[in-house]
Amino acid sequence: MIIVDIIFDHSGKGNAATITSKKDVPGSYCGEIEQPQTFMSETSSVRIIFQTNNFTDQTYYSFDSRAEQETQVYLRYGQHPELYPNRRGILNPGSYCDRIFKECRLQTCYVQSPAYPGVYPRNLKCNYWLNTKNKFIKLYIQNEEFNVDGQRCENIITCPMRPITSGAEYCPYDYIRIYDGKNASSPEIGTFCGMGKFPHSIVGTSEDLFVEFITSPAGPLLNTGFHFNVGVMPGHMQTAGKKNGSCDWILSSEHLNQDHHTEGIFMSISHWYPPHTSCTYHLLGLSNQIVRVYFPSFRVNSIESPVTSDWTGDCGESLTLYDAAEPDDTKIIKTFCDTFSKPAEKHDFVSTGNSMFIRFESKTGSYSGSSLYYWAHYDFFNNTKFGTAVPDTVCDEEFVSWKPSSGYFRSPVNTLVYKRQGTVTNPDVKSLPIVCRYKFTTDIRLFARIVLRIESIQFKDHDYRIPIEKDSNCWYSERDKLLIWEPEETNETAFGVNRTVINQSNSNKINGLCLFNNINKTETTAPNTGGIKFISSGNSLNVELSLNPLYAAISYFTHDVPLFEARYEFVHGPLCGPSIIQPVDEGELIFPRFDAMGFVEPPKTLECIWEIRVHEDKDLWLNFNQINFVSDSCRDGRLEVYLPSRSADYPFMSACGHNATALKDLPLLTSKEVEEAPIEASSSSASVIGESSRHRHNGRRRRRYVHVRFVGNAYPHKSQFKIAWSELTHLPKNQDGTQRTARRTAADFDGDAECAFSCPGDKRLCLPARSVCNGVINCPGALNDESPSTCDEWYRDGHPRTASTSFGDYAPSSAVMLFGAVTAAIIVFGVALFAGNAYCRRRRPTSASGCRALADSRSSDLIYSTDY
Template sequence: MDWPLCWALLALLSLTAQDVLSQATGPGATANTDGSGCKLSEFQCENGRCVALNKYCDGTDDCGDTSDEAMGCTNCNRTFFGEIGSKNPIRIAEPFQRNLPFVCTMHFVAAGAEYGDIVELTFLNFQVGSLESDRNQSASCYNGHLALTEPTSSSPIVRTSQTRGFNQFLSAAGRQPVAAPLSSFYDGGELSEPEFGRFCGDLITTGGPVIFFSERNNVTLQVVIPNRASLHAYSFNLYLTYRFHPSRPSRTRYGDANDPIDLGLRTPGSFCDRTFDNCNRNKCKIRSPNFPGFYLRNFTCRFTIRHLSSPPGTQAQIVLSQKNEYKISIYTGRNSPGGASSQRTLTSDCLGDAVRIYDGATPRASVLSRFCGSGALSEIVSSGPEVTVELNSAGAQQLYASKLELDVEVRFVNVDEYRVESGGKCSFEIDGSRARRRGRIYTPNHTIPPNTTCSFHFKGRGIHDRVWLYFLSYFVEDKQRWSNVEKCDVASLEIVDVGAQALFQDSNSSMDLSVRRFCEKTSPRICARAAEFPQNIPLRPCRLPDDSYLSTGSDLIIRQKFYKSSDIPLRRSSFIARYEFVDTEQAGVDMGPHHGPCHRHFQSSTSKFGHFASPKNVFMYGRGGSENITCSYYFSGMASEKLRIYLTNLNLPTTQCSHFYDEATQRYTCRMISSRPNGPRISMIQVTDHWGETFTPMGCFCNTTSQLRKPILIESVGNNVTLSFTVQGMSALEDFNNFSFEASYEFRPATSCEGGTARSNGSEGELTFVAKDVNSQDTPLRCRWYIESSPKKYLYLKFQGHDGSRAAACNPMANKFVVYADGISDPVAIVCTDDDNINANGDAKSLTTDAFHASKEQQLLQQQRQLPPEQQFDLFSLSWYNESERTPRGVTRRNVDRVLVEAIAVKAGAFKVRWLEVTKPFLRTSSGLTLRNVNCLYECPELSACISPELWCDGTVHCPSGHDERPEHCQQFPVMYLAIALGSLLAVVVIATASVLLYCRRHKDRKTREIPTNDVQLEPPNS
């Protein structure tokens, strides 16, 4: 046997004997509490005095007889007891002269009752060996270490470290680390204990002492120093205090009685693994072993939190956080020159201990976060109902107040919320073809693993779709606020306009505007005010291009990238944006930039029928920033065609207007209720039939919000029709869902109006029209004619019928004339034509036998001829009543006066109208004087109008009273004309005679004049 081994065996035997002796007769062996002995926590001096156990061999004669400071005494290899609340200091010093390894073991036992149940060790000074790292950054203790062990359960049995084996001593002699990694599970037998790691090097303080609290009643401290020959310039120093606490629950560890803390259920067969459930009702906290003291070395704890039951339609998420910055203290493995940790905040750059949070029930799940250091921890949120927290304790480390506490909460979120899938996929597709055309996108409401990219791909349902996007919030933590350089080291956001990207690739441009990228110092356009309103629709719209984005095509991609950073962010990177698919499709042909954005043109040469509707582009409405909208739909057909429009849906809410069906015109008409036509809110549809520059109304609709049970049919007379959709005074919350219409159109052959006969000699005219086969049509028969005057003359019209402009003046089944002035859409007169067939009781009169046997056309013409004078209706053209050069409603008056006459036949009947060209007998000058019109030679006094001379006494009555055909005006011998003729002839004779005499006189003078014969010399000009 080698001598060193012999010496080692000898030392072991001596130490074991000394330990057994100390257990039998040394301090702490006396447990008497009567008057003759000392307490369990005291040492009995030889003189009978009792001193605290920590006074033994402390270098001071506390007994008075030096029995507590015996020669060669040591406070190692002893068991210490103490009373509750008493703090006892101990300093461990190695022998001054020694050649063998130094092993010092101390047992701290809480004996219960007044001696407490929990052990507290406070390290005030520590310097044992050194901590060194290899090339793999794996740390080990050299030249000495300290080990703390705690049994698996509280026990009154006091066991020393020597009984644990001979390997501790041999490892100290060979200067090799012996601690093997301790897994979370170990042999949980009655006498088995985990193989904890070691502390060495210097004490690292963070402004206070380093404290250890036992989980049970027995703690063993062991210091191992190799032999003196192997020591270098390392010193040894260990100074600590111990104290005992009662077993009753403390508020620090277990909370209040009314609000207890749930520390989870310990997993059988493990050292510190725990499982949590029902943290939505309990106050759950994850704590490192021995909290609030530091935890031991060389173990792995796994804390599993799950909540599998959730309300319908929701899913649970686990939220981990810690607002108190003093409750997380994990040594980073890096030192500053002063000995304290170089990291005052949480970091992911960990060389020793580390905390890992997995997004699932096993460590195979994605790592949400990995951190160490000190500071507050912002919320770490799982994507699902399970999360695992793993605490890894390195096998060797400097003595440091390592501890961990995390608060656990359960949050219920909608099951349809965005989240990262279990495989790490974070890609979402928003399909515009589905019913949901608008909504919000946002960063998934849980912690995103580093090096993850989340994308949102918008796909429109057609080529006309566009994506409108505005951001409500955007945040990326800036870790270099003092710098203007953007690092993009935390997260970034990209907006990819797929349509613009395609245009860029097809062009030769050097600037790609299809991708916009934002990081910590730049941000997208923010419309933050929208976040304060329901559905994120603000009262002041998020307009383009200041507050929002609009894609070029139907596709848009949003990418958010999360980068791996050494610093744990205080707030996670996030954004919230509202999106909406904008439908820009409109039927018809765009009329170009000189017209409105929704003015469309329909031609029968392109399509004889089709559908059209109000635009669904939100930017044309209040919610998109437009308070007013006017869309005009122009329909152009062949000269032989007319148009039918079927209104199938109307949504035109307004309080300033109402519409009704006008029996007189057989059209829908609007009536303005407000005294101000341009009031706060108007919505209506107006359909007009235009012939040249005259527009006749075909229908007007407003104040209707119901689905039409039956389509409304509107039929034109001509081939050019305009439908105008107008909304004024929209609020910022209204759009195409509040104001809209749907319709279809059809071009059809026009109604034949060739049965009408017109006669005109320039100064007068007559129109006669007979309507046949009206009952075979589903709409009234309509025909129209223009009556035009000579320049600077007016029209006087006389209809066979009576005035139908008054309320209930026309029978609903009566045929009518509707008269329009040139350039004015509202009718100026309505004439009922067939009231002779209606008696006072509203019953139809019977025809005579002769009339019955006559043809229908002859019957109708005969009826019209037999109308009494009161059944004739006359009127002047509208410009007759206007003395200025402008007609009502701002239409400029022309030299030619025109009237449009429309015949409406709801049944077979005859229409007749006569007209005269007239002038005014008096003219008003610009100064306001009234002068006689010298051109007015023949006047109808009852009309105060002058007619053309050729109509005077022509054998036909033109004035209503017959004034132009009275005998006194129309004599048989034309004396006046003869006198005029004779006077004219006499004047001609006189002028001719005078001309002859003058000629003769001039000719005679030319013959008698003398002509000189002598030459006359002219003087030169210079003389």
């Protein structure tokens, strides 16, 4: 039986039936049916041709017909067909079923088999051009009835129903074929036939799909065809990047900057893709950046619409994140699989370098997108390090003196640090503070000290459990804080110089400083002040930024203002000699150390900081002599003396080339002046921390010292000076108010007594016997312990005189005789030197180098160095 849709053409040949389908021979229906079937024509006229080659009394057919309006055929035209006259597409002129659909939206385009919802005709080839306004065109056929060659006969035993099948080899008669593009030369998505509810929708990669519908010349009067809706896959967002191929992307920070965005987005594949598909995302930042990826939404589903079902193992589809610029199995951050992975929403995955590589792989393919549904955000963070990054840490840095000897550093520029909690090995631990450590190390052969200047601290206020007035232990406080200390293996306690700092708690480390109050940079950079200044006593120093994990992310993530800023400098080079000089009765310091000149190149700039320590209850007398600066300018050379009992912002004494003589009038420094100031604390919130308060705790007594600082900026090695000092005992007064005098008895002559000799110029000062008449002036003033008359009296008759001994006539002492012998030797040496110079001037120029060497050897003897 043949059923043909026809129209009548009265164009000039009378009444002639013209078949609007494409072929001269229409297809035919054959076989038997027991249940009524419906044919719903596409035109207003139908021709039925019944033919049999073997007619018997068992051969028969019957039918009835009626005409229906479009509004009555709801399944074909939908609601309100008058509003959507092209809902079924625009019929291609001269064809029976070729239709064009433009800018489809949901419920505005119905893709149907001819004669739908009735049985479709035979011997058809229908073409459908589908188009949407946006990308990812979607055929909404999931759970729709689909019946294309689903049954060859009504008897389900003889002709079992064919399930919906994909593949040309399984669909030899009737089928639809879908192409991902505008025509049949586009990639083929699939060939489908069978009967049932379609299990999935189909999503294209662009705005166009091309569909072919083919029926065999003969077939049963059973199959009712298909009905598809056309729309766009929702939720798609444009990715800012460069696309290579079908699904390989380069997503860089430059692309974000060009679009004025701070973060980018990419989503899981939402369109069809064939088996063994691999899609990649290369996230590329600048050289000083790191990459972060997190998933606001992530779902792991089973594979519901595979193109092939041959895969039966785990990880039919997977998403792998690499901490590298290309796939590297040794640098996998995380792999998600469709069979066993848990989703990871709102978890940060961070690279260690400026690249992260993400690869999606599917062994099964899909008609409607990935089983791993994710919505990924990515951004880039400045990970600039001012020192050397410490491996396996998030923000630790190390500064060494054999690299830049001075510089700037600050809290992490990468604010993602403040969001990350726990440790590298266990980043999910939320109770641990966020800690960044900065370690400064110098080789003693290069520098002996580290000078640290904290320029600013900018912590935010939080609602801590313990009020600030009750939080007395900064080191164990929950507050955001900055810690500075020297390693405990250093036996020498640190020298720290601080401005007056309010509300800073005392430290619990012997040689450390704990800061939690803000310091304004504009205040600390005023003239003559360098903020909080900390000078190490040894060759290593630690700085630690410690933040409360409960508030760090909220307060400091994406907060560009530095939490602290600081500068460091490695000082006290080999020319300076030892940095710490232990207490002695009398000592001297000579600069420069010429024995170091042969091992190091003379520096262009130099800073030396000496710590001269003093015995308990001793006064100190400093004597500067043989001072020679490069020039009169203080920029070329400057000597400063700092006392621990005074403000560290200003030196007790400062001298340059133009006022070097002022150093000779330096007064005696009393034991109170060379002692650290006591801690002053009150029950209120104020706690003044000076450079001494950091060291006085756990029963320690306050330290006693003087700091001498030399700064040279122009050939500092050419400056020369010698500092001699003596410790003196300051005699207390008697009960009656008279000045107590020094004891001078024979028992004191062994040198053990600390006050055996009173200074001639000031009877309140005294020396031990071992320091009298030993060739070093230890008493200040014109009358001192080395004058000939004093020494003659001291050594008359081979033993010292007592305090009551009168000064009368006496025989020349052995000291006077020794003095005369030394004077004669100096005179002889001077005559010989004069003769040698005269001889050199008369010699030929070729011998001048030898004389110059002789002169240089003599000049080097003027200042010598001593190991302390």
